[in-house]
Amino acid sequence: MKMTLKRQLTKYSLVLLPFLTIMVLTGCGTVQHKVTFQDNYSPQAQTKIEVGQVTNQTIQTFDVDIEQLLREALAEALQKEALLWDGSTGDRLILNSKIIEYDKGNAFMRWLVPGAGSTALAIRCDLKEGDKVVGSAEAKRTVDAGGLYTIGAWKTIFGSVARDVVNDIRSQIKK
Numbered sequence: 001m002k003m004t005l006k007r008q009l010t011k012y013s014l015v016l017l018p019f020l021t022i023m024v025l026t027g028c029g030t031v032q033h034k035v036t037f038q039d040n041y042s043p044q045a046q047t048k049i050e051v052g053q054v055t056n057q058t059i060q061t062f063d064v065d066i067e068q069l070l071r072e073a074l075a076e077a078l079q080k081e082a083l084l085w086d087g088s089t090g091d092r093l094i095l096n097s098k099i100i101e102y103d104k105g106n107a108f109m110r111w112l113v114p115g116a117g118s119t120a121l122a123i124r125c126d127l128k129e130g131d132k133v134v135g136s137a138e139a140k141r142t143v144d145a146g147g148l149y150t151i152g153a154w155k156t157i158f159g160s161v162a163r164d165v166v167n168d169i170r171s172q173i174k175k
Contacts, residue, residue, distance in 0.1 A: 114145030
């Protein structure tokens, strides 16, 4: 039995409509993160983290202050986990961070051609106790596809990467 063109289009639209809706409302990308401490070092239960230097190692300049965006995102994520150092005495690590990759991306391009217009952020961090490096953290996120949900990803990606780093650090601190 032959299907009319109208019935074929209706059939395919019922299959494609949910897929297109998901693409418009969500974002896809990669997530990588890890923290490592030296073999002979384990942070104590009451350890707090100070946000230290944040530097741009991308050799690019941007129309936004990416160092400040990361600094604020790290402080907010540490505060939410009750890890932010408040200037008091006690065990403290200093988190110095380098932005090694940043691409602002474009939400319209991501929606139009997934993979084009990607937003990306990669950082490397040193955790220092005084002058001694006792650990390191790395995190990278990308937003490669998506639609409406990914508008503003150029800014929100800083919070996502900061949460990745802070959650990894939290998991290593003794309970």
